[in-house]
Amino acid sequence: MHDLIEIRWHGRGGQGAKTASLLLADAAFNTGKYIQGFPEYGPERMGAPITAYNRISSNPITIHSNIYEPDYVVVVDDTLLESVDVTAGLKDSGAIIINTTKDNNYLKQVLSNYSGNIYKIDARKVSMETLGKYFPNTPMLAAVVKVSEIMSEQEFLDDMVGSFKHKFAKKPEVIEGNMKALEMALKSVEKV
Amino acid sequence: MRERLSGNEAAAIAMKQINPDVVAAFPITPSTEIPQYFSTFVSNGTVDTEFVAVESEHSAMSACIGAQAAGGRAMTATSANGLSLMWEMIYIASSLRLPIVMSLVNRAVSGPLNIHNDHSDAMGVRDAGWIMTFSENNQEAYDNLIMAHRIAEHKDVLLPLMICQDGFITSHSIENIELIEDEKVKEFVGKYQPEHYLLNAKEPIAIGPLDLQGYLFEHKTQQAIAMRNAKEVILDVAKDFEKMTGRKYGFFEEYKMEDAEVVVVCMNSTAGTAKYTADRLREQGIKAGVLKVRVFRPFPAEEIAKALSKAKAIAVLDKADSLNAAGGALFEDVTSGMFVNKVQVPTINYVYGIGGRDTTSNEIESVYQDLMEIVKTGEIGNPYRYLGVRGCLKNGL
Numbered sequence: 331m332h333d334l335i336e337i338r339w340h341g342r343g344g345q346g347a348k349t350a351s352l353l354l355a356d357a358a359f360n361t362g363k364y365i366q367g368f369p370e371y372g373p374e375r376m377g378a379p380i381t382a383y384n385r386i387s388s389n390p391i392t393i394h395s396n397i398y399e400p401d402y403v404v405v406v407d408d409t410l411l412e413s414v415d416v417t418a419g420l421k422d423s424g425a426i427i428i429n430t431t432k433d434n435n436y437l438k439q440v441l442s443n444y445s446g447n448i449y450k451i452d453a454r455k456v457s458m459e460t461l462g463k464y465f466p467n468t469p470m471l472a473a474v475v476k477v478s479e480i481m482s483e484q485e486f487l488d489d490m491v492g493s494f495k496h497k498f499a500k501k502p503e504v505i506e507g508n509m510k511a512l513e514m515a516l517k518s519v520e521k522v
Numbered sequence: 523m524r525e526r527l528s529g530n531e532a533a534a535i536a537m538k539q540i541n542p543d544v545v546a547a548f549p550i551t552p553s554t555e556i557p558q559y560f561s562t563f564v565s566n567g568t569v570d571t572e573f574v575a576v577e578s579e580h581s582a583m584s585a586c587i588g589a590q591a592a593g594g595r596a597m598t599a600t601s602a603n604g605l606s607l608m609w610e611m612i613y614i615a616s617s618l619r620l621p622i623v624m625s626l627v628n629r630a631v632s633g634p635l636n637i638h639n640d641h642s643d644a645m646g647v648r649d650a651g652w653i654m655t656f657s658e659n660n661q662e663a664y665d666n667l668i669m670a671h672r673i674a675e676h677k678d679v680l681l682p683l684m685i686c687q688d689g690f691i692t693s694h695s696i697e698n699i700e701l702i703e704d705e706k707v708k709e710f711v712g713k714y715q716p717e718h719y720l721l722n723a724k725e726p727i728a729i730g731p732l733d734l735q736g737y738l739f740e741h742k743t744q745q746a747i748a749m750r751n752a753k754e755v756i757l758d759v760a761k762d763f764e765k766m767t768g769r770k771y772g773f774f775e776e777y778k779m780e781d782a783e784v785v786v787v788c789m790n791s792t793a794g795t796a797k798y799t800a801d802r803l804r805e806q807g808i809k810a811g812v813l814k815v816r817v818f819r820p821f822p823a824e825e826i827a828k829a830l831s832k833a834k835a836i837a838v839l840d841k842a843d844s845l846n847a848a849g850g851a852l853f854e855d856v857t858s859g860m861f862v863n864k865v866q867v868p869t870i871n872y873v874y875g876i877g878g879r880d881t882t883s884n885e886i887e888s889v890y891q892d893l894m895e896i897v898k899t900g901e902i903g904n905p906y907r908y909l910g911v912r913g914c915l916k917n918g919l
Contacts, residue, residue, distance in 0.1 A: 355696050359526045368695035371638070390698070392794035394659070394691050395882045 333389070335480060336397045339382040340416050341406035343375050346467030350406070351382035353471050353493065358386045360489045361481045366391055379414050386480055400424065404474050406453075406466050408432055417444040427473050427519070429453040429466050434522045448522040449477050456518055460511040461504070468508050472515035483516055523701040529692035532660040532699055533599065533625045533685075534559035536667035538569055539707040542623075543594030543714075546574035546585035548604060551637045552689035553627035556599035579604040583611035583622075590620040591729045593719030595671065597622070601689060602629035602643045609647070615682045616651030617745060618730050621674030622682040624652075625667065628790065628841075629689040630877045638878020639689040641789070641841040644818075645851045651745050653683040653752055654819040656789040658775075661699050662816070663687040665769060668702065671711050672759045678751040686818075688791040690878065702767060710766055749820045756817055773822035775814040776829055778804065782811025784893035785830060787856055788839035789815045792874070792881055796839075799886040810890050815852065823859030830860060835893040836869040839909070843873045847919065849906050868902045874909035885910050 337354070341347025348369040355367030366385040372378070383397045401424040405416050408430035417426060425447040428437065437448055453469035461468070475486045490512055494505045527535065533556050537545065545564075547557035557573075564573040572589075576582045579600055586596035600608065605626060615622050630636040631643050644654060653673060657663040666685040674683040687693060702710075718727055733741060753773070760771040777797050779785065786796045793814035800810040813829055830836055838857070840850025848854070853871035860869065872889060875881045889909060896902055904918035 352696055355526065359698065364698050365526060366695055366697050368690075371690050371694065392658075393798040393883060394688070394695070394791035394794045396880045398882065 334385060334387040334391070335402070335478060336400045337384040337386070337402045337404065337474065337478070338397050338400040338420075339384075339404045339406065340410050340414055341380055341382070342410070343378045343380050345406050346465060347380055347404075347406045348382045350404075350467035350471045351384050353467070354384050354474065355386075356493055357471075357475070357486055357489050358384075358480055360492070361485055363387065363480075364389060364391050370396060379410055402427065402474060402478050404470055405429060406470055411437075411440050417441060420444060420446065422446040425449055425477050427451065427470070427477050429470055431455075437522050449473065449519050450522055451515060451519045453515070456511055456514045460514055461507045465511075468511045469515035469518070472512040473519045476516050476519050487512060523703065525699050525701050526696050527660055527699050528555070528694055528696050529657075529660040529663050529687045530555035530627065530694065531559060532664040533667060533687070534563070535701065536664045536707075537597055538563045539702070539704050540595075540597070540667070540671065540711050541569045541708075542571055542597045544572045544574060544586065544589035544596040545598065546576050546582045546589070546596065547598045547600070548576050548579045548582050550579070550601050550604035552629055552639075552693045553599045553601040553604070553625060555693070556625055556627070579607040580611060583608040583615060586622045587611060587615050587618065587620055590615075590622050591618065591719065592721045593716050595714040597624065599625040599627065601627045602631050605643045605647065606631055612647055612650045612652065614730065617741065619680040619745070619748070620682060621671070621680055623667070623670045623674055624682070624684040625663070626684045626686045627689045627693045628686050636877040637689075639691050639841075640876050640878065641686070642843075644684075644686050645842040645844070647684075648819060648851060651681060651749065652819060653679075653681050653749070653756075653817075655683070655685050655817055656815060657685060657687040657692070658791055658793045658814060659692050660687075660695075660697050661769075663692065664699060664701070665763065665767070665771065666816075668707055668710065669759050669763050669771070671714070672762075673752060673755050675714060675716075676752075676755045677717065679748050679755050681745070681748050681752060686790060691791045700767070700769075706766060710762070752820050753822065756820075771816060773815075773817040773825055774829070775812075775816060777812040777814065779811040779813060779829060781809055782832075783809040783834040783897060784890050785811045785813055785833040785836045786839060786886065786889060787813045787815065787826075787830070787836060787852065788841075789818065789852065790841070792839060792841065792886075795881060795883055796886050799883045799890065802883070803887065803890055808890065808894065818852075821855050821859070823855065824863055826856060827859045827863035827865045830856075830867060831865045833867050835896040836867055837872055837889045837893055838869060839872050839874050839889070841875045843876065847906075868896050868900075870896070870902060870905045870907060872907045872909040873911075876911075879910050881910060
């Protein structure tokens with residue numbers, strides 16, 4: 331179990347954090363890993379804070395509880411930074427990845443309790459330029475793969491083509507945009 | 523076949539492969555997805571099952587009873603209050619000796635309203651004459667379903683069977699799973715050939731007529747005998763299943779029990795967390811073990827007592843409170859089995875995880891620490907304890 335990677339997602343209902351966690355589980359599964367992907371179900375409302383989780387390992391995973399000491403935290407909506415303790419239990423050896431346009435000083439100040447690495451990405455910009463609509467989950471998925479290095483970028487992109495073909499079987503016109511979103515996101519992640 | 527599925531998906535796929543004659547169900551969280559996925563298999567023509575979209579769970583079980591009595595194979599799925607609404611028909615299904623198979627996705631029974639996992643729904647029907655198996659993860663929920671009909675329909679058994687898994691924790695979690703090929707499942711499950719059934723024109727029979735002082739007692743003892751017979755059948759079917767898949771199942775799983783001094787007994791997904799915790803403690807030289815109960819009805823009292831006989835202290839974890847000022851259902855079954863079989867090991871009870879309260883590895887570790895204290899001092903203290911609760915009951919009832 332020593333290679334176990336634990337990831338916690340923070341988002342708001344409707345932004346696709348749960349879907350992103352399931353897509354990440356899928357991608358890791360396809361590279362031969364053991365995976366868990368599960369949301370924490372509460373009152374489900376558009377806009378309410380939600381949490382989702384991933385465990386990824388080369389060995390079978392038996393633990394069945396929420397994740398309290400994640401290696402990585404992904405924040406899909408930066409308005410959560412001041413209302414939810416997003417870095418609770420986050421390992422200093424890990425990182426937090428935030429979808430934001432806020433400047434580095436603000437991020438460092440609001441996360442001053444956390445001494446690990448902080449990464450940011452403007453998922454709105456990536457999404458608008460590639461998909462024409464705001465779907466932050468696709469860029470955030472690429473960002474967490476980039477930062478956590480749970481698989482190579484090429485492995486990830488190759489796998490996602492297949493996943494999107496399956497997922498969007500009835501609207502293949504969106505596959506290209508989603509792939510572009512992943513590629514652009516991989517290049518847009520920056521360290522704070 | 524390597525796949526990744528949620529527990530609900532796994533259950534629906536098992537049902538697809540079994541392709542029963544009738545599925546009757548009413549949606550209720552967290553089991554809703556099972557009939558939802560299954561109904562798409564029906565509309566796609568992947569199965570030729572008659573899907574009955576009933577207006578309540580009472581009707582769901584009634585429709586299953588009707589279908590099974592007529593000579594068909596019937597299945598359903600439910601949770602919590604859905605099972606509560608079936609209550610009357612649950613007893614009728616078992617006393618009419620109809621081998622209906624149900625997926626019970628465990629959830630707290632209201633009230634107040636809670637949609638999350640505990641075992642209060644299952645514990646409410648523990649004496650209803652159904653065979654009850656529990657599943658640690660999606661794989662076991664699937665495997666238990668594939669084995670279910672062979673057990674329930676066996677001529678020495680003829681009892682309904684429910685397969686439990688934890689709501690949300692496994693029902694909505696995507697995990698790796700090994701599926702069995704459709705053809706192999708079909709061959710393993712076999713065709714349903716009831717000896718007596720209503721639609722047999724050559725043998726007109728009545729099912730479920732009046733049964734007063736003259737016979738009900740004998741009919742009830744026949745149910746009791748059938749439940750006892752189920753033990754051997756469950757093990758025989760597990761042997762055949764192991765031949766097909768390599769996956770071994772018994773009444774319970776013994777994890778690192780050979781030399782275990784401190785043992786946690788529990789069911790469903792918590793067993794996985796307990797295994798993870800036992801591994802961590804073993805790295806520190808602590809001889810921790812886990813006994814995961816898979817078959818809860820029939821209850822393997824003698825076998826469990828024997829498996830626990832070498833331990834120095836035991837904690838039984840109940841995910842439902844019996845509210846009886848004495849202890850949870852699993853605790854009472856385990857300790858009575860130990861007493862009758864003359865196994866004297868200090869044993870304590872923890873009620874935990876009520877209403878979906880998350881149970882962490884650190885909390886399970888605290889249970890093992892408590893057990894080590896008992897081993898050291900020989901003092902049991904309060905045997906009726908609570909794990910992960912706030913307030914005055916933290917120190918036990």
